[in-house]
Amino acid sequence: MADLDLMRELAIDGDTKILLLVLDGIGGLPQTPEGATELEVAHTPNLDGLAIRSICGLGTAVAPGVTPGSGPGHLALFGYDPLVYEIGRGVLEALGIGFDLQPNDVAARGNFCTLDENGIITDRRAGRIPTEVGARLCEKLRQIDLPGVDEIFVEPVKEYRFVLVLRGEGLHDGLTETDPQQTGLPPLPVEALRPEAEPTAELLNRWLAEARELLADEHPANGCNLRGIAKDPGLPTLPDVYKLRCGAIATYPMYRGVAKLAGMDVLPTGETIEAEVETLKQYWDDYDYFFFHVKKTDSRGEDGDFDAKVAVIEHFDQVLPEILALEPDVVLVTGDHSTPAVWKAHSWHELPVLLWAKYIRPDGVQQFGERPCMAGGLGHIHNSDLMALAMANAGRLAKFGA
Amino acid sequence: MADLDLMRELAIDGDTKILLLVLDGIGGLPQTPEGATELEVAHTPNLDGLAIRSICGLGTAVAPGVTPGSGPGHLALFGYDPLVYEIGRGVLEALGIGFDLQPNDVAARGNFCTLDENGIITDRRAGRIPTEVGARLCEKLRQIDLPGVDEIFVEPVKEYRFVLVLRGEGLHDGLTETDPQQTGLPPLPVEALRPEAEPTAELLNRWLAEARELLADEHPANGCNLRGIAKDPGLPTLPDVYKLRCGAIATYPMYRGVAKLAGMDVLPTGETIEAEVETLKQYWDDYDYFFFHVKKTDSRGEDGDFDAKVAVIEHFDQVLPEILALEPDVVLVTGDHSTPAVWKAHSWHELPVLLWAKYIRPDGVQQFGERPCMAGGLGHIHNSDLMALAMANAGRLAKFGA
Numbered sequence: 001m002a003d004l005d006l007m008r009e010l011a012i013d014g015d016t017k018i019l020l021l022v023l024d025g026i027g028g029l030p031q032t033p034e035g036a037t038e039l040e041v042a043h044t045p046n047l048d049g050l051a052i053r054s055i056c057g058l059g060t061a062v063a064p065g066v067t068p069g070s071g072p073g074h075l076a077l078f079g080y081d082p083l084v085y086e087i088g089r090g091v092l093e094a095l096g097i098g099f100d101l102q103p104n105d106v107a108a109r110g111n112f113c114t115l116d117e118n119g120i121i122t123d124r125r126a127g128r129i130p131t132e133v134g135a136r137l138c139e140k141l142r143q144i145d146l147p148g149v150d151e152i153f154v155e156p157v158k159e160y161r162f163v164l165v166l167r168g169e170g171l172h173d174g175l176t177e178t179d180p181q182q183t184g185l186p187p188l189p190v191e192a193l194r195p196e197a198e199p200t201a202e203l204l205n206r207w208l209a210e211a212r213e214l215l216a217d218e219h220p221a222n223g224c225n226l227r228g229i230a231k232d233p234g235l236p237t238l239p240d241v242y243k244l245r246c247g248a249i250a251t252y253p254m255y256r257g258v259a260k261l262a263g264m265d266v267l268p269t270g271e272t273i274e275a276e277v278e279t280l281k282q283y284w285d286d287y288d289y290f291f292f293h294v295k296k297t298d299s300r301g302e303d304g305d306f307d308a309k310v311a312v313i314e315h316f317d318q319v320l321p322e323i324l325a326l327e328p329d330v331v332l333v334t335g336d337h338s339t340p341a342v343w344k345a346h347s348w349h350e351l352p353v354l355l356w357a358k359y360i361r362p363d364g365v366q367q368f369g370e371r372p373c374m375a376g377g378l379g380h381i382h383n384s385d386l387m388a389l390a391m392a393n394a395g396r397l398a399k400f401g402a
Numbered sequence: 403m404a405d406l407d408l409m410r411e412l413a414i415d416g417d418t419k420i421l422l423l424v425l426d427g428i429g430g431l432p433q434t435p436e437g438a439t440e441l442e443v444a445h446t447p448n449l450d451g452l453a454i455r456s457i458c459g460l461g462t463a464v465a466p467g468v469t470p471g472s473g474p475g476h477l478a479l480f481g482y483d484p485l486v487y488e489i490g491r492g493v494l495e496a497l498g499i500g501f502d503l504q505p506n507d508v509a510a511r512g513n514f515c516t517l518d519e520n521g522i523i524t525d526r527r528a529g530r531i532p533t534e535v536g537a538r539l540c541e542k543l544r545q546i547d548l549p550g551v552d553e554i555f556v557e558p559v560k561e562y563r564f565v566l567v568l569r570g571e572g573l574h575d576g577l578t579e580t581d582p583q584q585t586g587l588p589p590l591p592v593e594a595l596r597p598e599a600e601p602t603a604e605l606l607n608r609w610l611a612e613a614r615e616l617l618a619d620e621h622p623a624n625g626c627n628l629r630g631i632a633k634d635p636g637l638p639t640l641p642d643v644y645k646l647r648c649g650a651i652a653t654y655p656m657y658r659g660v661a662k663l664a665g666m667d668v669l670p671t672g673e674t675i676e677a678e679v680e681t682l683k684q685y686w687d688d689y690d691y692f693f694f695h696v697k698k699t700d701s702r703g704e705d706g707d708f709d710a711k712v713a714v715i716e717h718f719d720q721v722l723p724e725i726l727a728l729e730p731d732v733v734l735v736t737g738d739h740s741t742p743a744v745w746k747a748h749s750w751h752e753l754p755v756l757l758w759a760k761y762i763r764p765d766g767v768q769q770f771g772e773r774p775c776m777a778g779g780l781g782h783i784h785n786s787d788l789m790a791l792a793m794a795n796a797g798r799l800a801k802f803g804a
Binding site: 064069070087092347349371 | 793
């Protein structure tokens with residue numbers, strides 16, 4: 001798997017361009033054992049034409065059998081081993097709502113819950129209160145002040161979920177969660193896993209105590225838990241490791257946020273694939289590496305709508321010639337994880353991967369699909385290795401050893 | 403390769419059932435370069451029918467080129483990397499004779515040997531004395547008593563081999579072997595590799611001294627060596643790591659013993675495959691995971707009897723529908739290692755692997771055989787990854803990261 005120190009040592013400048021096209025949740029499953037997957041069913045003359053001139057394979061984002069969340073799934077594509085470089089849930093939740101997280105912020109995912117008269121959790125999700133109610137409760141919690149903390153943000157997410165961010169000097173992560181993960185127990189105190197995090201633990205426990213007072217008369221959301229309390233992990237950045245100027249084009253906050261953590265410039269764009277293509281064209285001369293994200297393949301997979309996922313793939317296929325007309329030197333097409341419509345959720349299944357560049361060995365794969373990719377020349381690959389392959393094919397990696 | 407901490411973190415409860423069908427030594431070789439392997443020659447309509455609806459591949463138990471013993475071969479299938487989790491030879495030898503090893507016992511494999519008048523080893527196997535002679539000598543050695551050791555077991559295995567087990571408080575492993583691995587040298591003393599094992603080393607050296615006195619008048623077995631002195635490795639158990647209630651069905655003590663080390667309940671069964679199937683039916687509702695072991699594929703391979711191994715495979719194929727009628731959610735069919743009849747021993751060749759579940763991508767493999775599996779969708783896989791894939795397909799692994 002990708003060794004970032006090695007990459008940093010070997011990376012050289014160049015004037016070539018790498019384009020990573022991510023169809024979120026692209027991996028699928030057939031609806032019957034004899035059937036074909038979403039990608040195989042889709043009429044994709046442009047992807048298939050590219051596949052014929054490419055080397056293909058099947059990718060794993062984390063490990064065999066492990067279903068990746070969006071964070072780990074993208075980290076792998078950006079060249080990080082997701083088991084080594086983890087992004088806390090609080091940070092991902094903040095990125096997901098487009099919160100402008102600063103390097104020293106401590107972020108937590110908050111869940112409103114229901115407590116009985118003895119402070120025991122009876123419902124970890126407070127009956128899934130409506131989003132509007134969650135927003136009103138967040139408003140209420142904003143009156144809490146903490147000594148030495150410059151700013152406290154309490155931002156609603158959806159239903160019972162919110163984000164808590166503390167901003168100030170000297171805040172640390174390395175803290176336990178308060179959610180006991182089952183009903184019948186009280187919320188746990190935040191505990192420091194290392195000595196320097198003690199003061200932050202105290203601040204969060206104080207915040208929680210005040211929050212419980214403020215929520216005491218609410219029903220059913222009369223309590224809350226904090227999970228995944230974390231800071232920006234301070235990843236080695238792509239510009240630093242690979243000497244690449246990186247631009248990210250994505251319509252959803254989560255993906256823009258992960259790209260930002262990896263050191264990419266997040267480019268302003270619109271809501272549609274066409275708008276994203278326009279952005280790509282507009283900034284084409286300014287960057288060496290582009291991350292181009294298509295969200296709706298995943299959304300339609302999560303909906304369980306096989307045909308709608310097929311339609312998103314076909315839509316993307318139609319704009320592909322316009323993208324390729326920009327003449328990138330290296331093109332990667334894959335996903336961050338599978339979202340088979342029949343499974344209606346992220347899954348552990350391998351991703352179809354396509355790598356096109358001038359100096360690859362075409363492998364006889366005639367169609368971009370999961371089963372054709374099984375016979376592809378890349379074989380079974382860890383997604384975090386794709387970055388090095390892209391760099392090599394872009395002529396941007398020096399020889400190792402003499 | 404499987405990361406047990408990650409598995410422990412991700413494993414969730416469920417009501418699905420995983421069935422691991424192990425055909426011991428299933429992997430084979432053709433008798434001529436143009437020929438087919440035992441599995442390919444066998445008429446197996448049921449395995450082939452299952453393969454068509456499954457995803458197949460080739461598995462490695464330890465590492466490329468490494469021939470696995472039965473212990474490591476099974477550990478890999480149970481999700482342990484055999485290079486990380488080792489079971490000492492003494493423990494395996496004790497398990498192999500069905501000895502009821504306790505967690506604090508120290509077990510060693512004993513070899514009778516021949517010494518000259520100067521105490522130099524002239525035959526490391528004492529002329530392969532008959533098993534009855536070995537048993538008589540073990541009887542003789544049972545009179546040795548050691549201070550502070552509650553019980554000492556000396557159990558014959560076969561010919562010149564026996565098992566020595568010390569039972570009592572405060573015994574440690576981390577001890578060197580006495581066998582110098584060549585003739586012309588005297589047996590070595592047992593030495594402690596860590597300070598806390600010093601007293602156990604002293605006890606074993608005292609036992610060896612007394613054993614030599616008792617054997618002095620015997621011929622040719624007038625000495626003995628101790629190898630692989632070890633305790634139960636205290637593996638993380640399957641119930642603990644994967645939240646699975648696990649039942650093991652095997653006719654031979656070795657496999658029951660390894661299953662027990664992995665935390666499985668060893669179910670009483672008979673001597674035939676039919677008896678094992680009856681046991682599987684009887685306990686079907688009581689467990690989430692079954693390890694079902696077929697021994698005779700390996701035995702006939704070791705005999706070098708190609709046709710007899712084919713017949714065992716065909717026999718298993720006939721009972722397969724009865725097994726599948728139980729409606730497991732995930733089925734794995736493979737072996738712990740290869741035992742090609744033409745090689746007459748365990749070998750390093752990859753194992754054919756078949757994974758059936760509702761949400762897999764069938765791969766076009768039409769027959770369960772080594773060569774068809776080369777084109778299978780699982781590719782070349784490490785056997786210790788199969789457990790994670792089985793868990794994922796059983797819907798028993800949570801998503802990694804958000």
